[in-house]
Amino acid sequence: MPHDDVTTPSVTTEQNNQEVLDVFGKHRDLASLPVTENDMPIGLINRAIFMSQMSKPYHRELYNRKSCIAFMDKEPLVVDAAMSIEALTFKAVEYGEKALADGFIIARDGRFLGIGHGLQLMRVVADMQAEKNRQIMHSIDYASTIQRSMLRPSREALARTLDDAGLVWEPRDVVGGDFYHFAAFEDGWFAALADCTGHGVPGAFLTLISSSILTQAIEQRGPRDPGALLMAVNRGIKQMLGQLDGNDETPGSNDGMDAAFFWFDNASRRLAFAGAKSALFVLQPGDEEGEIVDGERMGVGYVDTDLDFTWQNRFVQTQPGSVVFVTTDGLIDQIGGPKEIAFGKRRIRETIRGSRHASAARINEAVLDQYRAWQGHHRRRDDLTFFCFRVQ
Structure with a gap:
């Protein structure tokens, strides 16, 4: 299961949108931000969608102090860390483009562990396929x-x-x-x-x-x-x-x-x-x-x-x-x-x-x-x- 070696940034339902802005500002390469409640993943905030909403007139004044769930995708792909790469690939494709573009949440025993990225998954699959092809050609x-x-x-x-x-x-x-x-x-x-x-x-x-x-x-x-x-x-x-x-x-x-x-x-x-x-x-x-x-x-x-x-x-x-x-x-x-x-x-x-x-x-x-x-x-x-x- 591919995931970041460093701690993945996340927010809880108790945090507001201003704090989400701060996290995105600190981690400029972060495409999506997981949202948890009692260590359980419940959603995913897409950076592009969030920043687009918050840049609209008066939205900061309206939403800064509100819970971060306002712009959260409530149905992200959540997979168990024990899932094989093959099963994950089929699951991501079945889930659609959103899972590849926004990423997917990785959990263990239902608790948040990290976030996986579509591009990273594709690289791993490509490497695995290349190795399989090498073995087949051999x-x-x-x-x-x-x-x-x-x-x-x-x-x-x-x-x-x-x-x-x-x-x-x-x-x-x-x-x-x-x-x-x-x-x-x-x-x-x-x-x-x-x-x-x-x-x-x-x-x-x-x-x-x-x-x-x-x-x-x-x-x-x-x-x-x-x-x-x-x-x-x-x-x-x-x-x-x-x-x-x-x-x-x-x-x-x-x-x-x-x-x-x-x-x-x-x-x-x-x-x-x-x-x-x-x-x-x-x-x-x-x-x-x-x-x-x-x-x-x-x-x-x-x-x-x-x-x-x-x-x-x-x-x-x-x-x-x-x-x-x-x-x-x-x-x-x-x-x-x-x-x-x-x-x-x-x-x-x-x-x-x-x-x-x-x-x-x-x-x-x-x-x-x-x-x-x-x-x-x-x-x-x-x-x-x-x-x-x-x-x-």
Whole structure:
């Protein structure tokens, strides 16, 4: 509870307005003067209002010798010294501007103790909020360390396995709801990009859950059937979050992810792809337009996704020089440009086609440059994750 370290000036109901004038004259920084009766606070005299009244013609002659209650606010905010800052803040806001402008009386066991000031209260609250924010940001920064540690093995495996590939992962906030997974095997490699519900800390929590379920599914089923892995992750998320038919353990919970899972066979260069509200863009050598390979229009793990929903595998026969690009919707949905519309898939395809002879990393840079130019002054809407590789 904030209050002055020095004794707070006050007057009793037995004192008159001349004595109030004397107190205000002695304490020129005093905005309000508490009034007590038998040590019990009963009112508050606002300096500005009091001086305005007493400066009117003949008011001094009329009121000087009268009790100080004449210009007293009879319903000031009185709070107990044991009240927490949080409770006091809500109380002061509920009481209105008067409590912040005039101050409030502090009492203990009903007896006058001192006076608190609105500005002082706001400073204390601001300091407390700043400390809370500092602690929260420290926790979020540590959460970012955990999330990046989770993703590091995949990024390192990607760098070791593919000579011409690029990955962009940029959370909208310090932590994000997108994640990726990459694992190499003797006969090929598996990759996944996923966009979990939400951003920031809630989204990051879901990435840890979903990534863990995916890792277990690969260990149990192997990496070569992306559709089956999507089914396994769907069941895992629904069971983990209690999002099953007739289950009310987590009311209001409806979380999941959109994802692209794919397996690349080294010998045949055939790509097996399964998508949950995700698609691949494939640009073959000699193909000027490129091909969109769509996944299923059903997300993973959500309440309205059946427990046994089947994601079909799509197969793409690639060849040396083929470029494959996949992204979460943070890139596609960003609002910008002169008409303030979504960036869209068409601009992505045009940028890739225009950079088709560059490295995969350079293609990503070109896409990112176009994205940022399109975004302009608009707020970033979502996490940003996309992956490009060229078949060797």
